[in-house]
Amino acid sequence: MSGTALDHWLVRGYLSELDAALGGLPAAHARELKEQIAAHLDDALGPDAGDQEVAAALSRLGSPADLAAEAGAASGPPGPRPARSIRRMRWRLAVVIAVPLVTAATLGALRISSEASSYAAAGRDQRLARLDVAVVTLSRDLEDECDLSAAYAARGHARPVSPALSQARTATDAAAGTVRAAAAGIGAGYPPGAVHALAGLLAGITDLKTIRAGISSSAFPASQLIRIYTVNVIGAADTFGAAVGGAVGDTRLQATATSLAALLRAENDQSVQRAVLDAALSARPPVLFSENLSVLQQAVTDERSNLTAFNSSASLAEQKLYATTVSGAAVDIASSSEILAEQQAATRPSVPLTRDGLDAGTWDRDMSTTIDDTRKVTGRLDSQLSSQADTARSHATRNLLFSGIATLILLLVLLISAVLARPLHR
């Protein structure tokens, strides 16, 4: 169509130049400005305007580049660069700051929560280990009390009880008190097996009073007394020890607690052997009756299988420690005396045990040496258990602190970078 100034070749050139110059502007703004300029020229120039008139109008309008600069940047000189890419950069900047911030916060929170649960688990392990150590001590005191009670019963329940027995009872009560104190707070959140075994042990401790009353009233023969101690109280302590092996989370702790529990059972079996033969040798006449012989033989069998269990879970160093510690003349003499007594009772039951060197005092001393040697090893395992639990706990504490501090620092760094990036963002 002809008839408007917009068809003039100079105007067309100007408008297409303007079109190119406005390329950096948002499309809507560019379109609007072109339309305004076109309308201006249309109004300003008649359809028949000559070249000179058109050139003058265009020159008054200003160069397309100046117009574009004026439209692009509110402040002055031909602006640095288009608004669109700046907006895109701002957006990217926000993403670059927000994404690591959110990621760090999330990962940090996950890490902290996992470290916190390890920390809590290590705390539970530590309390179980401490309780286990107290139970080992209690178990020893119970063995001694049981053996002394059996000897007391074998001598016919003479009143009053020997100073050694009342001393042993005092020791047991003290150890029981320690166990009760260490047991406080172990319940919810702990493995149910351990909690259940602990309840059994605490009930056994309560039973002690009844058992002791029974002994004084001469209700129990020695062999039955040993069984009652073993089943009701010492057995409960052993069960707890074994449960700790399965309840702790740390694998090294598991191994130590399991070995300790096996060796403690073997120690109990040794103590039963000491008690049975001690009672037989203390009786007048010194006879190992068949029911007591079977208790003795059972204890020997049990000790052997418990030592096998110990060897299968203990480290080589622990096995070697046992082999070198529980050895020597007294240990060998106790062992051979026991075998001879067993043989005689088996072949000639009801005949008094009257061999050279086989009397209550000697047997008690030699077998006690064996038991004390075993206790040295359980004692070592005890302290090993404690220190492993303490180490695991302090590791867990350090890890928790580390991940907390690391997350905090990371968040701080990101926040600071966000603050530093703020001027760019504006």
Added chain:
Amino acid sequence: MAGDSGLTELRRGVLGPCVLALLEVRPRFGLELVRDLAAADGLLTSDGTVYPLLNRLRDAGLVTSEWRDDEGERARRYYSITEAGRQSLTAFRADWVWFSATVGGVLNHTAVRS
């Protein structure tokens, strides 16, 4: 801008209020506005600058535009002042009196205010 003693910057600063002042009288279309401004000597460096300025004033809510069909003539975009535009203009008028007096005072080495 180095060569023209800052006149371009000065024009840029006052052109907006001048446009508002013209529109306060009555709505105008683009060329009309350019001509009225050009009539005030020295206010415009180039006619084109008025349009980006109008668009900025419109984006700021000081000016609106609408298409209008005058009798027989073709449709034109008319610009008119808004309420916000009036307030801005009133504020500028007050500022200008003070500002020009201050600048005049300083330029003549006679402090008007301390």
